[in-house]
Amino acid sequence: MNNRVRKLREQTVRTKPYITPERAVLITEFYRNDAKNQSSAPVLRALAFKHVLENKKIYIGEGELIVGERGPAPKAVPTYPEICCHSSEDLEILSTRKKTPYLVDKETRRIYKEEIIPYWKDRSIRNAIFSKMSQEWKAAYEAGVFTEFLEQRAPGHTVLDNKIYGKGLLDFKKDIARSMQQLDFLNDSEAYEKAEELKAMEIAADALIRYAERHAEKARELQKKEKNRERRKELKKIAEACTRVPAHVPRNFWEAIQCYWFIHLGVVTELNPWDSFNPGRLDQHLYPFYKRGLEDGSLTQEEAKELLQLLWIKFNNHPAPPKVGVTAEESNTYNDFALINTGGVKADGSDAVNELSYLILDVVEEMRIPQPSSMVQISKKTPDVFLKRALKIIKTGFGQPSVFNTDVIIQELLRQGKTIEDARNGGASGCVETGAFGKECYILTGYFNLPKVLEITLNNSFDPTTGKKVGLETGDPTLFKTYDELFGAFKKQLNHLIDVKVRGNNIIERLYAEHLPVPFLSLLINDCAVTGKDYNDGGARYNTNYIQGVGLGTVTDSLTAISYQVFDQKQVTFRQLLKALETNFEGHETLRQRLLNKTPKYGNDDDYADGIMKAIFEAYFDAIDGRPTTKGGKYRINLLPTTVHVYFGKILGATPDGRKAGDPVSEGVSPVQGADRKGPTAVIKSVSKIDHARTGGTLLNQKFAPELLADQEGQDRLAQLIRTYFKLDGHHIQFNVIDVETLCDAQKHPEKHADLLVRVAGYSDYFINLTKELQNEIIKRTEHKSF
Amino acid sequence: MSPEEILEEIQKDAAFFEESEGGITVSGGEPFSQPDFLKVFLGKCKQQNIHTALDTCGYVSSKYVEKIADKVDLFLYDIKLMDGRKHRKYTGVSNRVILKNFKKLAEESRSFLVRFPVIPGINDDVDNVRQTAEFVSACGVKNVSLLPYHRAGIEKYKALGKSYKMGNTRSPSDKQLKQIKQSFENCGLRAKIGGG
Numbered sequence: 007m008n009n010r011v012r013k014l015r016e017q018t019v020r021t022k023p024y025i026t027p028e029r030a031v032l033i034t035e036f037y038r039n040d041a042k043n044q045s046s047a048p049v050l051r052a053l054a055f056k057h058v059l060e061n062k063k064i065y066i067g068e069g070e071l072i073v074g075e076r077g078p079a080p081k082a083v084p085t086y087p088e089i090c091c092h093s094s095e096d097l098e099i100l101s102t103r104k105k106t107p108y109l110v111d112k113e114t115r116r117i118y119k120e121e122i123i124p125y126w127k128d129r130s131i132r133n134a135i136f137s138k139m140s141q142e143w144k145a146a147y148e149a150g151v152f153t154e155f156l157e158q159r160a161p162g163h164t165v166l167d168n169k170i171y172g173k174g175l176l177d178f179k180k181d182i183a184r185s186m187q188q189l190d191f192l193n194d195s196e197a198y199e200k201a202e203e204l205k206a207m208e209i210a211a212d213a214l215i216r217y218a219e220r221h222a223e224k225a226r227e228l229q230k231k232e233k234n235r236e237r238r239k240e241l242k243k244i245a246e247a248c249t250r251v252p253a254h255v256p257r258n259f260w261e262a263i264q265c266y267w268f269i270h271l272g273v274v275t276e277l278n279p280w281d282s283f284n285p286g287r288l289d290q291h292l293y294p295f296y297k298r299g300l301e302d303g304s305l306t307q308e309e310a311k312e313l314l315q316l317l318w319i320k321f322n323n324h325p326a327p328p329k330v331g332v333t334a335e336e337s338n339t340y341n342d343f344a345l346i347n348t349g350g351v352k353a354d355g356s357d358a359v360n361e362l363s364y365l366i367l368d369v370v371e372e373m374r375i376p377q378p379s380s381m382v383q384i385s386k387k388t389p390d391v392f393l394k395r396a397l398k399i400i401k402t403g404f405g406q407p408s409v410f411n412t413d414v415i416i417q418e419l420l421r422q423g424k425t426i427e428d429a430r431n432g433g434a435s436g437c438v439e440t441g442a443f444g445k446e447c448y449i450l451t452g453y454f455n456l457p458k459v460l461e462i463t464l465n466n467s468f469d470p471t472t473g474k475k476v477g478l479e480t481g482d483p484t485l486f487k488t489y490d491e492l493f494g495a496f497k498k499q500l501n502h503l504i505d506v507k508v509r510g511n512n513i514i515e516r517l518y519a520e521h522l523p524v525p526f527l528s529l530l531i532n533d534c535a536v537t538g539k540d541y542n543d544g545g546a547r548y549n550t551n552y553i554q555g556v557g558l559g560t561v562t563d564s565l566t567a568i569s570y571q572v573f574d575q576k577q578v579t580f581r582q583l584l585k586a587l588e589t590n591f592e593g594h595e596t597l598r599q600r601l602l603n604k605t606p607k608y609g610n611d612d613d614y615a616d617g618i619m620k621a622i623f624e625a626y627f628d629a630i631d632g633r634p635t636t637k638g639g640k641y642r643i644n645l646l647p648t649t650v651h652v653y654f655g656k657i658l659g660a661t662p663d664g665r666k667a668g669d670p671v672s673e674g675v676s677p678v679q680g681a682d683r684k685g686p687t688a689v690i691k692s693v694s695k696i697d698h699a700r701t702g703g704t705l706l707n708q709k710f711a712p713e714l715l716a717d718q719e720g721q722d723r724l725a726q727l728i729r730t731y732f733k734l735d736g737h738h739i740q741f742n743v744i745d746v747e748t749l750c751d752a753q754k755h756p757e758k759h760a761d762l763l764v765r766v767a768g769y770s771d772y773f774i775n776l777t778k779e780l781q782n783e784i785i786k787r788t789e790h791k792s793f
Numbered sequence: 794m795s796p797e798e799i800l801e802e803i804q805k806d807a808a809f810f811e812e813s814e815g816g817i818t819v820s821g822g823e824p825f826s827q828p829d830f831l832k833v834f835l836g837k838c839k840q841q842n843i844h845t846a847l848d849t850c851g852y853v854s855s856k857y858v859e860k861i862a863d864k865v866d867l868f869l870y871d872i873k874l875m876d877g878r879k880h881r882k883y884t885g886v887s888n889r890v891i892l893k894n895f896k897k898l899a900e901e902s903r904s905f906l907v908r909f910p911v912i913p914g915i916n917d918d919v920d921n922v923r924q925t926a927e928f929v930s931a932c933g934v935k936n937v938s939l940l941p942y943h944r945a946g947i948e949k950y951k952a953l954g955k956s957y958k959m960g961n962t963r964s965p966s967d968k969q970l971k972q973i974k975q976s977f978e979n980c981g982l983r984a985k986i987g988g989g
Binding site for chain 1: 805806808809811812813815
């Protein structure tokens with residue numbers, strides 16, 4: 007990388023995240039003064055958006071070419087008090103906690119204490135959510151049966167398609183005007199609301215155009231003062247780009263990237279949607295600009311690479327909005343899950359890999375920073391050369407890119423009712439979530455603790471950790487005569503607890519629809535601007551809600567252990583087993599060893615355990631898939647953990663698979679850490695028994711010893727392993743390629759391993775930033791030393 | 794386990810074989826110590842179109858070799874020492890039948906990967922290396938793996954309470970291995986350091 011990139015990279019890697027009160031102050035100021043104007047909710051939100059963008063500080067850093075920061079400077083993280091009003095104690099925790107701290111200086115604390123907190127403490131949506139949840143919901147939430155994604159962050163989980171590269175915001179405004187004209191105020195009872203929404207979109211579009219112009223003004227001002235001639239030229243070009251986009255169509259590669267970045271900033275300034283925001287199929291969107299630039303000589307490959315690297319730095323400048331409480335436990339990272347897709351297929355089904363796909367991989371390899379995340383989409387048409395190029399980066403051990411199966415993503419989207427074109431233009435975002443890019447609102451509503459459901463079933467509605475009654479009385483398990491009776495009780499409990507979760511979701515979704523519409527994001531996602539409906543109110547072409555299952559491996563091995571040891575082999579009675587769990591296996595080590603070593607386990611291509619896994623998968627699917635959402639969409643399932651498997655394990659007692667109380671549960675669809683003993687091919691066979699096509703994403707982690715992938719032959723073997731998994735319709739696979747010794751050494755001497763990146767869930771993070779529990783969990787994942 | 798049970802286990806990996814053009818390797822001990830089982834088992838693999846490799850020291854009656862030769866796609870064949878006297882000294886048996894079997898299989902144009910263990914002070918001398926290379930080459934066989942002696946067995950012997958007789962033998966150096974590789978290549982062979 008060149009000097010400019012190196013310096014900016016150094017800055018983004020070294021600067022510690024800190025809280026800026028900028029946005030909170032502006033929002034509070036706006037609400038104090040203007041909220042009384044009785045505007046409709048969308049117009050109010052658009053005006054709030056405008057107020058922030060008109061008044062926030064404009065930052066153009068030294069050497070930057072792509073400009074714009076969500077806060078006043080890189081790594082300055084705003085808060086969103088209308089969603090979550092951080093108390094003084096929260097700020098103290100954020101600032102001083104050992105892992106993922108956000109520094110909060112004295113002046114900031116004073117501002118929150120005097121200005122922000124007094125106004126928002128009873129007005130935030132978080133407040134409204136918790137006050138509206140039932141006792142049942144609260145008991146389950148507190149027991150750790152599920153988490154609630156929308157209590158501190160807004161619905162987002164969406165990705166952009168190519169629409170901003172062929173149309174400027176001024177063209178978007180023309181579309182809005184057309185939609186406005188077509189409103190039927192005589193016959194459509196919602197026409198007024200729609201008109202307000204469309205009006206709000208227009209205000210939001212203008213606000214972003216103005217925000218870009220402010221950058222142009224700033225650039226011109228800097229240009230006047232600048233002594234260096236080269237830099238003066240650059241500032242002139244920055245000013246030109248910011249005048250041009252996003253109002254008009256970008257004319258070149260630079261403007262296309264700058265255009266996306268302004269749009270990105272708009273989305274993450276309006277609210278703090280989950281998974282920040284994401285350009286999606288970047289190699290597809292930028293390719294026409296790239297090709298044209300190379301052809302007419304206005305762009306070199308080096309320049310294109312530099313601009314991409316500068317975009318990478320922009321992503322890394324933006325840590326996730328601060329999270330506290332359970333949300334911090336479930337997603338304990340600065341990473342905000344923007345996942346750049348490369349490869350895949352085009353709308354006509356042909357292979358989409360192009361030169362830019364390779365250039366993006368070069369950028370990923372050189373930058374080696376946690377944000378943005380990157381992935382390759384591999385279809386059966388994708389050339390092996392592309393997969394192998396990706397493996398060359400994977401083998402260097404920082405967890406990127408992850409590898410996705412385009413053919414199955416398309417199957418998943420088609421099953422959910424998307425058109426074939428929308429499916430092919432889609433991909434995966436966040437960790438592994440499937441989406442129709444630019445056209446779908448796909449909301450993750452919370453993680454669901456599958457092993458906890460079993461624990462509650464085994465205790466007949468009682469949660470041993472909190473000592474409270476959670477869920478249904480499904481019967482005293484010691485009286486069950488068959489495994490089927492137990493499994494029946496488990497299913498009943500599962501359905502009940504999902505009911506509890508969904509009832510809560512329905513309320514929360516409406517709170518967002520009514521109080522926090524997002525006119526700017528709505529402008530970007532089809533077909534909100536046509537129908538005049540907000541993204542948070544079902545305006546998107548497709549609306550999907552997810553509840554993410556966690557601990558599939560742990561619950562499988564636990565039910566397998568009961569089936570095998572209690573009912574089949576009759577090696578232990580139910581009563582003895584429950585006693586052992588209650589005492590965390592104290593004095594029952596022989597039994598525990600039997601459970602660990604003499605019992606079938608998921609992940610070994612053993613049909614006994616895998617059959618039970620399939621039954622659990624089906625039960626989870628049946629409990630959720632197809633339920634209606636308040637947006638007119640459907641519920642679907644996916645299986646991924648971020649960091650919640652650590653939290654879900656922490657509040658879970660000992661489990662029948664031999665796991666001790668407090669230890670993490672399994673993550674994604676991966677087998678229990680250390681339970682897979684027959685090598686990676688057996689893991690893949692087991693995991694393939696899940697019908698991935700009926701999910702919206704599954705996450706499989708694999709760990710390989712570096713020496714296994716050191717030579718071309720090893721990499722070829724890995725490519726074949728991936729191709730086989732994908733032939734068997736697996737959704738996603740990702741790798742850690744770091745030896746255990748290095749990880750253990752990093753635990754002991756963090757100062758020597760400041761740059762050690764590892765794969766956690768659907769993202770990479772600095773190992774030393776992880777909690778001790780998560781570090782141990784990663785160390786414990788089975789390391790394959792041969793295929 | 795019966796041949797059927799093993800086959801069932803192998804079938805679980807069929808999807809991977811298809812992608813990698815891989816298959817199974819029968820190794821030991823010495824697979825030929827169970828010749829009847831070997832014949833039935835390999836026959837079943839071939840019926841299922843599974844690629845078969847056989848890892849053998851070649852010290853086996855030629856009538857057994859004949860019986861299974863058609864069912865083996867690749868022989869991983871050990872040639873340790875060309876000098877008959879030395880061979881007897883270190884392995885306890887003559888190498889005559891080993892070389893004879895090899896020659897015969899080579900005449901039938903079977904596929905081979907010759908495995909040459911490099912054991913310092915025992916078979917790594919220039920003469921033995923040259924003779925081995927010439928013999929292999931004369932038989933029309935091309936591929937040779939050099940397997941450097943390693944000391945991983947010491948702990949195992951200890952754990953089993955057995956005495957380890959080669960405690961003083963060191964692993965060959967990279968330089969030595971490269972020289973030996975070159976000697977094989979000089980005879981027109983494709984030599985590789987390490988198994989596989």
